[in-house]
Amino acid sequence: MSLAEQLLAGLELTLTGMVTVFILLSFMVLAIGWMSKLAHRLAPPSRSAPMGARSKSDTAEDKEIVAAISAAIHRFRSARG
Amino acid sequence: MSLAEQLLAGLELTLTGMVTVFILLSFMVLAIGWMSKLAHRLAPPSRSAPMGARSKSDTAEDKEIVAAISAAIHRFRSARG
Amino acid sequence: MSLAEQLLAGLELTLTGMVTVFILLSFMVLAIGWMSKLAHRLAPPSRSAPMGARSKSDTAEDKEIVAAISAAIHRFRSARG
Amino acid sequence: MELDLKALWLTTGIANFGIGELFMILVGAVLLYLAIARRFEPLLLVPIGFGAILSNVPVAGMAGPEGLLGYIYHVGIETGVFPMLIFLGLGALTDFGALIANPRTLLLGAAAQFGIFVTLLGALLLNYLPGFDFSLQDAAAIGIIGGADGPTAIFLSSRLSPELMGAIAVAAYSYMALVPIIQPPIMKALIPAHERKVVMEQLREVTPLEKILFPLMVLLVTALFLPAALPLIGMITFGNLLRESGVVDRLSKTAQNELINIVTIFLGLGVGSKLQAESFLTVETIGILLLGVFAFSIGTASGVLMGRIMHKVTGGKVNPLIGAAGVSAVPMAARVVNKVGLENNPHNFLLMHAMGPNVAGVLGSAVAAGLLLALLGGGG
Amino acid sequence: MELDLKALWLTTGIANFGIGELFMILVGAVLLYLAIARRFEPLLLVPIGFGAILSNVPVAGMAGPEGLLGYIYHVGIETGVFPMLIFLGLGALTDFGALIANPRTLLLGAAAQFGIFVTLLGALLLNYLPGFDFSLQDAAAIGIIGGADGPTAIFLSSRLSPELMGAIAVAAYSYMALVPIIQPPIMKALIPAHERKVVMEQLREVTPLEKILFPLMVLLVTALFLPAALPLIGMITFGNLLRESGVVDRLSKTAQNELINIVTIFLGLGVGSKLQAESFLTVETIGILLLGVFAFSIGTASGVLMGRIMHKVTGGKVNPLIGAAGVSAVPMAARVVNKVGLENNPHNFLLMHAMGPNVAGVLGSAVAAGLLLALLGGGG
Amino acid sequence: MELDLKALWLTTGIANFGIGELFMILVGAVLLYLAIARRFEPLLLVPIGFGAILSNVPVAGMAGPEGLLGYIYHVGIETGVFPMLIFLGLGALTDFGALIANPRTLLLGAAAQFGIFVTLLGALLLNYLPGFDFSLQDAAAIGIIGGADGPTAIFLSSRLSPELMGAIAVAAYSYMALVPIIQPPIMKALIPAHERKVVMEQLREVTPLEKILFPLMVLLVTALFLPAALPLIGMITFGNLLRESGVVDRLSKTAQNELINIVTIFLGLGVGSKLQAESFLTVETIGILLLGVFAFSIGTASGVLMGRIMHKVTGGKVNPLIGAAGVSAVPMAARVVNKVGLENNPHNFLLMHAMGPNVAGVLGSAVAAGLLLALLGGGG
C-alpha cells in the first residue's frame, strides 16, 4: 500500500468511524429515552422520588449525627485544653 | 450399553451411592462424637463456657453502647427538630 | 565434581558471597546517607518535623477522642447498671 | 466505499444474529429479572445471566477461545479451581456448631441425597423418549442438581458432562431460589401436624477446640473412605479451619470476602459462557429443567422421611421438619423449616436445629459428587 | 578465583548496562516524579514508571518470558483480560445518572472522538517523514490516545500494535494528567464569553429502575450494531449492573475495590514491561508523544464545537463548555469544565452537567476502539 | 455387583494408603498443632500443614498435575510469582524508617547472612555421610534457611532445588518461630553484660521524602551491582514505594491486605504440595532440619559479633544485642532483642533500634539469594 493509498484508507476509516460512532450513540440517545419512559411507566418516579428524598434526608441526618458528635468532641476538647 | 443395561447400572449406582453416603456420614457421626469427647477432655467446656458467656455479655455490652449512642443522638435530634 | 572440589567451590562461594553482600550493603549505607542529605536539602526536615509533630498531636487528639467517648459510655453504663 | 460498507455491515450484530442467539439473550434477561426483581440467588444468577447475554452476541466471540469468558471457563472451570475456591470461602463462612452439637443430623443430610440418585435414574429413563441420549456421566451430572448446592453441581458437571453445565447450573440455582415454594407442601403432606409441633431442646454449647477439630475429623474420614470427594471436602474443611483456628484471621477474612467474591464473579461469567445457543437450546435442556424440580422434591421428601424415622427412634425428640433442610440450599432451606415450624407453633424456633442438617446437606452432596466422580470419572 | 571474579563481574548491572537502558531508567524515574510529585495519574503511572525501571535492568530479565513482568504481560495484557477487568471495575464505580437524565450529551461524547481519527490521519501523514513507518493498525492504536481513556488505549494497542503500547500508554496517561493545562485555552478560544456563562437547568432525578435498565440498554445497542465493542462495553455495563442492581453489593464492592486495585497494579507493571529500551527508544515514540497533545486538542475542540451546535439547537439551554468533557479523562475533564465555568460565572456549577458527556466519552471511545478493531483487527 | 464392590473398595483411601503417606499426614497434623496451639508462624504453617495433608491422600491427586495444589504450585511457585508478590506485600507493610535513620545497621544485616554460607558448607560436608548427595544448588537452597526469611527460601529453592522445597520451607518457618528460644542463649554467651546494657540514643525523625527515595535508592544499588537480586528486591521496593509515595493508597492497602492474604493462602498450599511422602521422607530431610537450627545459630552469632565490632568502632554507642535482629525473622527477632535488652536494663527499649537490622536482614538475605542465583542458577 502506497502512502497515498494508506492515507485514503485512513480518510475512509475516519468517515466510517465518525458516522458509526454518531449513529450508534444517537441510537443510544433514543434507546435511553425509551428506556426512561418504560421505567417511569413500570415504576413511576413519584415512588422513587420520595425514596431519593428519604435517602437525602438520611444523608442530612447522617450529617447531623456527625455534627452532633463533633460538637460533643469539640466541647470536650475546649473543656479540657 | 442398551438403555436397560444403562438403567441397571444406574440402579446399582443408586444403591452403592446411598449406602456409601450413609456409611460415610455415619462414620462422621461417630467420629464427631469421639472428637467432642476428646476435645472436652483436653479442654473442659467449663473453661470455654464462661468464654462463651463472656463473649455474650460483650455483645450485650455492645448493644448497650449502641443503645447509649442512639439515645444520645435521639435526644440531640429531638432537641433540635 | 569430587566432594573435596565441591567443598572448595562452596568455600569460594562463601567468600564471594560474604564479600559481595558486604560490599553491596556498604554501598547502600553510603547511598542512603547521600539520599538523606539530598532529601534534607530538597525538603528540609524542619518542614517535615512539624508535620511529624502535627501527626503526633493528631494521634494524641484521636486518643483524647477515644477517651472522651469511652468516658461517656462508662458514665452511661455506671448510671445504668 | 461500497466494499467498506459491506464489511461494516458484516461487523454488526444485526447481520449475524440467529434466532437461537436472540432467544438465549432473552433467557439471560429472564435470569437477570429473576435475580434482581425476584432475588433468585442473585450472587450467581446476575453474573450467569449477564454471561449468557455476552456469550450469545455474534462476532464478539466473548465465550470463544480468545474471549474473556472463554479464558475464564478454561482457567477456572475446566480445571475445577473456581468451585473449589468457592468451597474454601464457604468453609470460612460456615459455623458448623449446630452440626457438632447434634451430629446425628448428618443422617438427614445423607438421606436428602436420595434426590440425586432418583434424578439420575430419571435422566436415564428419559432416554426412552426420542431426542434424549444421556450417558451415565450426563445422568450423574444432572442428578447432582438434587444436591441443591451450586458449586458442587458446577464442579461435577465440569468433570463429567461439561456440555450440560449451562442447563445444570441454571436449574440448580433457580430451584434453590424456589425452595420456599417447592418445600412446604411436601413437608406438610408427609409429616402429621403433631410431629411438626415438636419443640426440640436447646443445642449445647460447642467449645472452640471442638470447632477446630471438626474440620480435621471430617477431612480424615473423607480421606480414609472417599478420597475422590477431597477436592470439595478438602477445601471446605480448609476454609473452616482457617476460620476456627483463630490464628489466621486475616486469611479467613479474605477467604470469606474478597476471594470468594472475585471467584463468584468469574464463576458466574464462566458458567454463562456455557449458555450458548447451540449447546443450550436442545430438548435435553428441557428435560434437565423438568428433572430439577423433581430432584428437589425427592430430596426434600427423603430428608423429611428420615426426619420422621429419627423422630420415632429418639422417642419424639426430633422435629421431622428439620429433615427438609438436609437438601442443603444453605441457608434458604433452614429458613423455610423455621417458617413452617412457626406456622405450626408460634414459639418454636427451629432455625438453629435446621442448620445442622442444612450444612450436613452440603457435606452429603459433596460426598455424593465424590462418589460419582470416583465411579464414573475415568470414562464410561 | 580469577574466573570466579570475572563471572561475578558479569553478573553485575554495571557490566551490562547500555546507554539505552540507563536512559529508560531515567524515563521511569521521570514518570515516577510526575506521578508522585505532580500527581499525574499516579494509580497507573507509579506502576508503569516502576515497571519501566525494572524492565530495563540488564541480566534480571524481569520483562523477559520468565520474568514477573513478562508473565503479567503475557497473561493479562496480551489476552486483553486486564483492561476488560478495569472496565468492570469502572462500571461498578461509575454513576451514569447524569447521562441518563440528559442522554443527548452522548453526542458530545461522540463528537470528541474526532480527535481519535484526526490523530490516526496525523500518524499516517508522519509516514511521509523518514524514520516513520506506521501501518494502519499502528495509526489506529496511536489515534486512540485521543480517546483519553487509558484502559481503552492499552486494550486496542494490545490487539493492533503491541510494540507501540509503551509509548501509547505513556502518552495517554500523561496527557490525561495535562488536561487542566491543555483544555482551557482551547475552550476559551472556541466559545464566546456569553455562551460560557450559560447556566443549565438542574438535572432531573433518575429512578433506580432507570439505572438498572441503562447498562442493559447500552449493552443491547452495542450488541446489535457493533459487537466488536463488546469486550469493553460488555464489561463496563456488567460492572454497572452489579452496582445498580442493588442485590449483589458484595460483588460490586469487590469489583470497585480489591479487584480493580489488584488489576491496576499488574496492568501498570505489565505496561511498564513494554518500555524496554530497544522498543521504546525510537523516533516513532517521539512522533507518538507529539501526536498525543494534538489528539487531545482536536478531541477537546470537536467536543466544544458540538457543544456550540447543541447550544444553538436547544435555543441556548446548553453551555458549550461541557462539550470539552466529551474526551473522557474522567473525572478530570469534568472538573476542568466546572472550573472554567466558575471563572465565567462564580455561581455556575457545571460539574454534574459535565459528568454526562464525560462518561459518554468513555462509551464513545470504547465504541471507536471496537470499530477500529472490527475493521482492522483481522490483518491489514 | 461383585466387580462394583471391588471398584468401590479401590476408590477408598484405606485400600491405598501407604505408611509414608500416613506418616506425612501426621507431619501435617504436627505442623497444624504447632501453628494453632503454639502459634508457630500460623499464616504460613496452617496452609502448609493442611496442604501437606491434602497432598498425601492417595487417589485424590490434589498435588498431582490436575489437582488444585498441583496447579497452584505450577502457576505460582514454579514461576516464582507468589514469593515475589509476597515481597510486594511485605514492602507495602514495612516501615524502613529505623533503617533510614541509622543506615549503618545494614552491616548487621549483612553479617547475619554468614549463617547462610556456613549452612551451605555444612550441607556439603554432610555429603561425606552415606545417603547424602547434595549438589551445590541443593546446598545453596538449604543454606538460605539461614536467611530466616520464608519467601526468600521458597523463591530460591523453587529455582535451585525444587525437590527439597518442602523440607526447606518447613525448616525455615519452624525455626523462625523458634527464634525466641534459639537466640537468647547465643546473645548472652557472646556479649558481656555491660555491653548488653548500653542505652542507644533515640533515632532521628525521618522525612517523607527520605522514605520515598529510600526504595528507589535500594533499587538502584541492586540494579547496578546485583541485578539477579531484582525479582525480590524489586518487588519489596515497589511495594514500599506504593506505601510511601502517598498518592496510591488504595493500591498500597490492597497490596498489604487482600493481595498478600490471597497469595499467602495459595503459597502455603503450594508449598504443602511438596511435602509428599516420596520426596519428603528421606534422610536428606533430616539433614536439612538439623542444618536449619545450625543456620539460625550461626546467623545470630555473626550478627551479634558484628554488633560488638560496631560497639567498639562507635565508641560504645551501639548495643551489640541488636545484631541478633540481623537474621530477619521480622519482627520476631527484633522483639527478642527488645526482651533480652529489658532483662539487662528495665528501661532500655531496643525495639526501634532492632528494627533497622531486622529489615536489613530481609534485604541481606534477598541479596544473598540473588547472588547464589546468579552464580549457580544456570546449571551446575
Ligand code: NA
Ligand atoms: Na446437598
Ligand code: NA
Ligand atoms: Na473518550
Ligand code: NA
Ligand atoms: Na535474612
